[in-house]
Amino acid sequence: MAKATVVLGVIGSDCHAVGNKILDYSISRAGYNVINIGVLSPQEDFINAAVETNADAILVSSLYGQGELDCQGLREKCDEAGLKGIKLYVGGNIVVGKQDFNEVKKRFQKMGFDRIYPPGTSIETTLRDLAEDFPDNEE
Template sequence: MTKTVILGVIGSDAHVVGITILEQAFEAAGFDVVNLGVQTSQDQFVDAATEHDAEAVLVSSLYGHAKQDCEGFHQQFADADLEDLTTYIGGNLAVGQDDFEETRAFFREMGFDRVFDSETDPEEAIEALRADLDMRSSESEQESQYVSA
């Protein structure tokens, strides 16, 4: 079964090259990719995840304002009953970012499952997503076994 991922550049960011590379890499890896493009609002991510019954949402941001753009992001998904969605964010996420581990911790606290810097190879994100989605599938299968027992 093909896993559907929503991909987009959040906020007012108009950097298109990275998102295009990610789209091609995830498609080549066998994912069904819905690319929302640049300057994507939180509502557009939620609507696309709902419409396409997505397993994951991948957020890109290169202009350094992701902290502001992602404020309340996961609450939007919770309000749409999409709490189990896997969410990733990557790029140049903070202006003047000196310590990426601090930035990673900030976005993890925001609710993102994984946080990547702008130097991350797409293959690393692909392997991480495969592992995360397989893990969640296994948890769902275990839960359904308990229910049917």
């Protein structure tokens, strides 16, 4: 099987670029084909990149607290675009204020996300989940 392709970016009006670059570097080094759409990215950019590259996963990052709003409807739009079943990951500071992460996770699962990460999650956790989700990924 070929390398898994992941679309990576920072959603909405968020311009936090450093974490995005670290994710790009680390995931690429782990043997995945990374399509980094950068910061300030609307849902449509993630979807278009995934369609164009036949991506296996979309990794959404958000640090400015509005991720929950920015991610609403993403799963449905992916399905409509022919991306039914694509793995959706989201992480960072995805909600405003201090909230019980178990409740936040439930809301994102209800929105159709497969992997939801709280602030401060290590890249090793994401890499472990990618390896679990794409066990046939070749270096």
